[in-house]
Amino acid sequence: MSFDHLQQLIKAKKNPTVAGLDPKPEYVPPHLLKASLDKYGETLEGAADAIYQFNVGLMDALCDIVPAVKPQSAFYERLGWQGMLVLEKTIRYAQDKGFFVIADAKRGDIGSTAQAYSEAWLGKTRVGQTELSAFNADCLTINGYLGSDGIDPFLETCRREDKCFFNLVKTSNPSSGELQDMVAGDRVVYQVMGDLTARLGRDDIGKFGYSRAGAVVGATYPSDLRSLRKRLEHTFFLVPGYGAQGGTAEDVRFAFDKYGRGAIVNASRSIMCAWQKTGHDGQDYQDAARAAAEAMRDDIKQFVTIL
Amino acid sequence: MSFDHLQQLIKAKKNPTVAGLDPKPEYVPPHLLKASLDKYGETLEGAADAIYQFNVGLMDALCDIVPAVKPQSAFYERLGWQGMLVLEKTIRYAQDKGFFVIADAKRGDIGSTAQAYSEAWLGKTRVGQTELSAFNADCLTINGYLGSDGIDPFLETCRREDKCFFNLVKTSNPSSGELQDMVAGDRVVYQVMGDLTARLGRDDIGKFGYSRAGAVVGATYPSDLRSLRKRLEHTFFLVPGYGAQGGTAEDVRFAFDKYGRGAIVNASRSIMCAWQKTGHDGQDYQDAARAAAEAMRDDIKQFVTIL
Numbered sequence: 117m118s119f120d121h122l123q124q125l126i127k128a129k130k131n132p133t134v135a136g137l138d139p140k141p142e143y144v145p146p147h148l149l150k151a152s153l154d155k156y157g158e159t160l161e162g163a164a165d166a167i168y169q170f171n172v173g174l175m176d177a178l179c180d181i182v183p184a185v186k187p188q189s190a191f192y193e194r195l196g197w198q199g200m201l202v203l204e205k206t207i208r209y210a211q212d213k214g215f216f217v218i219a220d221a222k223r224g225d226i227g228s229t230a231q232a233y234s235e236a237w238l239g240k241t242r243v244g245q246t247e248l249s250a251f252n253a254d255c256l257t258i259n260g261y262l263g264s265d266g267i268d269p270f271l272e273t274c275r276r277e278d279k280c281f282f283n284l285v286k287t288s289n290p291s292s293g294e295l296q297d298m299v300a301g302d303r304v305v306y307q308v309m310g311d312l313t314a315r316l317g318r319d320d321i322g323k324f325g326y327s328r329a330g331a332v333v334g335a336t337y338p339s340d341l342r343s344l345r346k347r348l349e350h351t352f353f354l355v356p357g358y359g360a361q362g363g364t365a366e367d368v369r370f371a372f373d374k375y376g377r378g379a380i381v382n383a384s385r386s387i388m389c390a391w392q393k394t395g396h397d398g399q400d401y402q403d404a405a406r407a408a409a410e411a412m413r414d415d416i417k418q419f420v421t422i423l
Numbered sequence: 424m425s426f427d428h429l430q431q432l433i434k435a436k437k438n439p440t441v442a443g444l445d446p447k448p449e450y451v452p453p454h455l456l457k458a459s460l461d462k463y464g465e466t467l468e469g470a471a472d473a474i475y476q477f478n479v480g481l482m483d484a485l486c487d488i489v490p491a492v493k494p495q496s497a498f499y500e501r502l503g504w505q506g507m508l509v510l511e512k513t514i515r516y517a518q519d520k521g522f523f524v525i526a527d528a529k530r531g532d533i534g535s536t537a538q539a540y541s542e543a544w545l546g547k548t549r550v551g552q553t554e555l556s557a558f559n560a561d562c563l564t565i566n567g568y569l570g571s572d573g574i575d576p577f578l579e580t581c582r583r584e585d586k587c588f589f590n591l592v593k594t595s596n597p598s599s600g601e602l603q604d605m606v607a608g609d610r611v612v613y614q615v616m617g618d619l620t621a622r623l624g625r626d627d628i629g630k631f632g633y634s635r636a637g638a639v640v641g642a643t644y645p646s647d648l649r650s651l652r653k654r655l656e657h658t659f660f661l662v663p664g665y666g667a668q669g670g671t672a673e674d675v676r677f678a679f680d681k682y683g684r685g686a687i688v689n690a691s692r693s694i695m696c697a698w699q700k701t702g703h704d705g706q707d708y709q710d711a712a713r714a715a716a717e718a719m720r721d722d723i724k725q726f727v728t729i730l
Binding site: 153162163190197198199203222226229230232233237241245246248249259260261265288290294301 | 445448456469495497501502504506508510511531532534535537540542543544551552555558568569570571572573591595597599603607615616
């Protein structure tokens with residue numbers, strides 16, 4: 117599933133947003149947590165079950181209005197293999213519901229190790245004469261600090277499987293500039309990372325003008341976002357930092373091209389935790405999440421028209 | 424288990440090396456693979472079982488001469504949750520055998536997500552009123568491209584649990600320089616990453632002079648290794664790139680301080696695949712691995728004396 121497919125889903129739903137599935141413990145409505153812990157005890161299995169029920173409920177509530185979901189691997193890994201099992205189940209359920217699935221795992225290594233990560237998350241694993249799938253998401257976030265021989269294996273797997281990735285370029289956090297903003301010659305580090313990403317993707321441009329090699333660019337540095345959009349014309353952007361981190365709809369508009377394409381904006385907390393703001397006990401988490409997702413879509417629509 | 428503990432194990436075994444447990448499919452002796460696939464079929468479970476049997480055999484053969492093991496997460500992730508279950512079992516078995524366990528997962532994210540990774544790999548996960556462990560290694564490799572608010576959460580968990588991490592500074596691969604060698608002002612990027620790592624660790628120095636915040640510095644760039652050893656006097660080094668990647672014992676000596684301390688050198692392929700060079704069918708993989716580990720130890724001993 118390349119960015120062409122994602123762009124089509126965005127267009128069909130008129131909504132360039134992705135719902136993060138970052139199941140922090142405090143995000144799970146109490147009645148769901150209680151039901152799972154009553155069943156399995158205070159165990160990793162119990163917590164994993166609660167997260168899965170929450171994810172399923174969220175996806176059921178969002179699937180006709182939001183084109184993509186982005187599970188954050190860390191919150192599944194902290195529940196051990198039981199969490200990874202639930203991450204696999206979440207990805208399968210999401211794909212069955214028609215979501216484009218971005219696995220947010222920020223993997224990065226070199227050579228055959230990077231290849232193994234790409235098989236784990238995007239490709240297939242050969243066992244004897246049989247090809248099997250592990251996590252099998254549609255798209256993966258990666259960390260390219262190790263250089264192009266840490267990125268190439270992901271690109272190769274994406275070509276083979278018709279998939280895509282987002283490389284970290286300019287992240288949304290307060291200290292992202294410590295390394296990423298360093299001035300080296302006539303460029304800063306995040307521009308070098310962006311140029312590298314663009315160069316690796318350039319031979320394989322889809323019908324909407326975007327390659328398989330996307331970039332993570334935060335909403336919290338809107339002038340960087342604007343300049344990177346101009347600099348990297350064939351690079352699809354994943355934009356974190358909208359909402360809780362301070363990025364606004366007016367900021368994120370710079371991520372899009374003149375056709376309103378080429379970017380997807382993430383929201384996690386504002387959708388998953390919407391139930392905490394309704395004054396109820398969390399039984400209404402699905403309605404609350406849906407309303408929050410609609411509000412975000414409409415907020416961005418003020419500034420971005422998708423052709 | 425801080426670097427103090429690792430240094431003690433190194434001293435006791437007079438061996439500053441770590442055996443990588445990177446179970447690439449082609450590394451597993453045929454008889455082990457066959458036994459597991461006969462039992463479980465050509466499934467992820469079958470491949471995971473083969474890898475676990477291989478790891479156990481290697482650890483049994485190495486536990487009295489090698490102080491540490493370093494499982495590479497990618498090769499477990501490519502087998503899905505079944506692989507992650509076997510990774511957990513491998514870490515438990517290694518600790519029971521007295522190994523210091525470095526989980527090579529190169530995790531990196533920000534804020535509460537980095538905290539979740541640190542709980543997954545080094546700390547504890549709270550479920551209700553119960554604290555549980557997931558992967559629970561002694562040490563973790565991380566990727567600090569996102570800046571200090573991506574590293575701080577790992578450091579906090581390490582302080583709480585008396586553990587430690589290695590941050591990627593200068594990696595051993597051919598293209599590592601694309602970003603890491605960029606000149607910014609009076610420093611290059613990898614020096615900035617090294618200085619950042621040193622600064623974060625400086626308030627918590629162990630009895631051998633090393634902080635909880637270590638650095639990955641490749642053997643394949645010996646002059647960088649030498650200059651970083653001088654620059655980062657309280658930073659413990661994990662040194663990949665010895666052997667198959669071209670780093671020699673003469674190169675890696677620069678990683679150590681004047682007492683022969685402060686570094687550990689990794690070998691994966693040369694130990695795991697030693698059986699492929701004996702001219703037999705892999706039944707001798709334990710003896711071959713042990714002989715390769717002894718040869719590596721003795722090779723480094725020519726240049727490094729551990730006090």
